Each structure stands twice: as C-alpha cells, then as structure tokens.
Amino acid sequence: MTLELDDLRVRTLGACRYDSPFAEMLASKRTSPHYVHEDDRVLVDDTVSVLLSRGVPIDQVPSLEAAGPRRKIYFDPDATSVGIVTCGGLCPGLNDVIRGIVQELTEHYHVAHIYGFRNGYAGLTRQHRDRVVELDLRAVADINNDGGTILGSSRGDQDPEEMVDTLVELGIDVLFVIGGDGSMRGAMKIVNTIDARGLDIAVIGVPKTIDNDLPFTDQSFGFQTAFAQATSFIASVFIESQAAENGVGIVKLMGRHSGFIACYAALSINDADFVLIPEVPFVLGGPSGVLRRVEDHVRRHGQVVIVVAEGAGQELLEQEGRTTDASGNTKLGDIGLFLKQKITDHLTEVGLPPTVRYLDPSYAIRSVAANAYDSVYCVRLAHAAVHAGMAGRTETVVVRWRRRFVHIPMSLITSHRNQVDPDGDLWMSVLEATGQPASFTD
C-alpha cells in the first residue's frame, strides 16, 4: 500500500490551550516531564531504498546494513567448516542460538563440518582443542529446553595466536562467537591475528548481555526472560514483607552498569517501593537519603520492598583494593547485603526493629531456559549470523535495531554501554510506578 502524506494526517479538534497537570504531578519529584514535541514524527518507511524511491534524499543519513540471506555468498558451502564458541556469563537463550546456527548451517547451507569449542575461548587453546565436538542436528535436538550452554563457557585471557592456530588446524572458515563485550574484544583480537596472517576466516559475533546494556540493540536476547524471572522474586519478598511487622524485602538483581532488569522487573510486578540503579546515585543518610525514605515508608505502610541492581551505589561501599575476575572485570561490592545491614541498623535505632528478607537470585535467573519470545529472537539472530558469515562478513555482529536485524562492526558494540537515562521515559515510568523520589541526594 502506498501511503500519501494526506493519508497519515491525524485529526485534531483544535488548538490546545490548557497546561497539562502532568507538570504539577511531577514537580514534587523534581524532574521534568517528557512532553512530545508537536513536530515529532516517526518514519513509516525506515529502509533507505524505499525512501530513495520516494525521492527523499536520505542516502547521506547514517544507516545500517540489513541482515538476511544474500543471493550470492562468499564461502562454498560444501567446502566450508564452521566453529561455534560461547563465552562469558550465562544468559537465557544461548542454547537457542547454538541450535539455530547449527540448523541453518545444516539444513540450508549444507556446510561440511560444524565444530563446537568447549568452555569458551579456553576451548580454542592448544591444551583443550582436542575436546572440540562435532555438532549436528542430533547434538542440538531439544537443547533449547535447557538453560545454560551445551558448549560450556569460561572467563580468562587466551592467546589469540594459539586460538588462530586451532582455527587453521581444523580448517575453520567461519567462527561464531556468542558472548558479551569481553568476548567481542577477544574476537577482535582473533580477527587482528587472522588479518596479520592473511587468512580467509570470517568472525561473526552474536552479542550477549543479560543486562540489556548493548548499544545499537533494542533489546538483548535473554533480557525479557530474565526480568520476567526476576519478578517472581520481588513477589516473594513482597509477600514476606507483608507477613512481618516492619517487614523489609530486598531483592538484588543483575545490572553491573545498567539497571534495566531492576526497572523492568519492578514495573512488571509493581510492588516495589524503591528501585536503586547504577545510573542514579543515592546517599543513605540525611533527610532525603534512602534510610529516612525507607523509614517513612515503613511508618506509613508497615512494610517496604526495595529492588537494587548489583552495580548501584558502588561508591558507598568502601572498596579496599578492588579485586577482578579471571577476565579482568572489577568485582562489585555486595550492595544488597550492605543495604540490608544499614536498613536493619537504622530501623532498629528509630524504634522500628525490622524483619528483613534479602534475596540475591542472580544464578536462579540467568540459568533458566529462554521464554517463547526470547527463543524466537535467538533463532532469528542465529539465522542472521549464519547468513552474515556465509556472505563473507567478518568482524561483524548481528543485532536487532528498531525491530530489524542488521549488521554492525564489532567495534561499535563495545564502544559504549546502553544505560537507563535518568532523564528518560523509562526511569520516569519507574518513578511513577513506585512513587519514590526522583533523587535521594537533595
């Protein structure tokens, strides 16, 4: 259907003359509302070729390469061998991605060999390369019913030269890396080594982060499953907090740098009274601090539920010599236990001795199988990755951006993090749903 501008004109009864009370409602929260500008419009067509066919001069506007099957491909399928590796922390959907890649490569491209490397990049080292497994349809049948990854995962530095030696030894033409920001940095080092040796090996990333902190990605796979799972833990502490005098429920959720899981889980269940995320700093003491706000809430309602992202309030924890994990990521202090202690002390001091229920369900969340929505998403990402690899793309990741599957250079996916905007509409929704103040610092 070809739409003309007139077809899209929305009727209005006339000029708008009254101030919206939204501003008043939010004034108490000391934040500005997110009005839509009357000139804001959303493109109907978001594909450059379609817009160009309408005569719109849009070819200089930044755009992304569409993912999907190409008429011509780079690798001869009969002579192509492929490797798959999963690295970093667990995330719902890893098995769906593995299965989708294997199915697409087997059923539609009929590639010669598909190898799975065991336990992350460690599986590409000299020491472990003999543990490689050949993957076929039977090996991946039903694996999507389980969480985790059938290939295993790991952290820790590996030598790119040694890993490329393994690729050469096995005759791998395309390596699929399913992993987070660290894994993509590792993949880029593998690409550098491939380039330095003049090899013809493609490296395609399927970026993973349960925290939803990937840029150029409208939602990362596994995220929806994760926050849905997280809601049941908020429900548990809510019930516990209601059943006790001065009941305090605290749930610590994943989110090292970005509080998306905390925000979505809290919005989903709507029983949280406070949501604390890394993007919004807070203080404990003083009239506007978290402790006084929690105290006020307990006085008024007899209970309180707090959802805290693991990366929130790190500046409050005295970090004597921060430690790192095997991959060099800084280990976070335990903000959940810290809050539990501080709130217990404070409420006891002010004559409201609490019953505190604290849950840290990270492993119970990240280890589950993907839900139906994420399974669909994963299998489509897997197909996109296979098409990209067979078409000879390299140092490329597949992502979904504005509901379209696209290719982007690997360096972009590690360039920055997607974070909750403290001035954006998501955080605004959290403030509206919880009733918490916009700031704990003034």
Ligand code: ATP
């Ligand atoms: P997540 O953080 O979501 O758990 P991740 O992929 O970021 O996933 P990491 O443990 O940081 O997890 O990294 C996975 C693998 O990538 C590890 O083997 C690690 O050594 C390697 N890696 C991480 N950062 C780099 C880097 N800068 N250069 C080379 N390899 C890296």
Ligand code: MG
């Ligand atoms: Mg990481």
